[in-house]
Amino acid sequence: MEIVVPPEYQALYESDGPILKVPHPVLRQKAEPVAKVTKRTQEVMDSMVRIMRAANGVGLAGPQVGVSERIIVIAPEGFRPLPLVNPIILSREGTMVGQEGCLSIPGLYGDVERARKIEIEALDRKGRRVQYELEGMPARVVQHEIDHLDAVLFTDKVDPSTLHWMHPDGPEDEI
Secondary structure, three states: OOOOOOHHHHHHHOOOOOOOOOOOHHHHOOOEOOOOOOHHHHHHHHHHHHHHHHOOOOEEEHHHHOOOEOEEEEOOOOOOOEEEEEEEEEEEEOOEEEEEOOOOOOOEEEEEEEOOEEEEEEEOOOOOEEEEEEEOHHHHHHHHHHHHHOOOOHHHOEOHHHOEEOOOOOHHHOO
């Protein structure tokens, strides 16, 4: 789906910030696996956490900051920031539909169906294998970020009838 940004939202796409916006080509390239978690990998994770927090996001994937590697960070409400390297989904259960947005597509929101519960495996910031069972919003965030690693945007999965533009800072700050 081609994203046509309304004129009143163009300013959100013109910033020189660290988060790449559509249609940047890196967002449509499959990210490479991380061979080994190194000091550089840890620095990338720390930088991604800072960028995500500054943008008031709940998740961020390497390609969104120009790093085409399989690294994500998540921090849904109630979670401390959790970096994950080479995350894979081992199992999915149930379905849920909920509104999503994306730091790389600011201002656009819509409903996406995702698995309600997932089990994932990844490497932590020290390169140790970890597994998590996630449900609800944390599961949604991880699925969204893993999609980024596979060059998939939420707009590829959204119910088109639910797409709408809204300023990311809320309706009272409409552009």
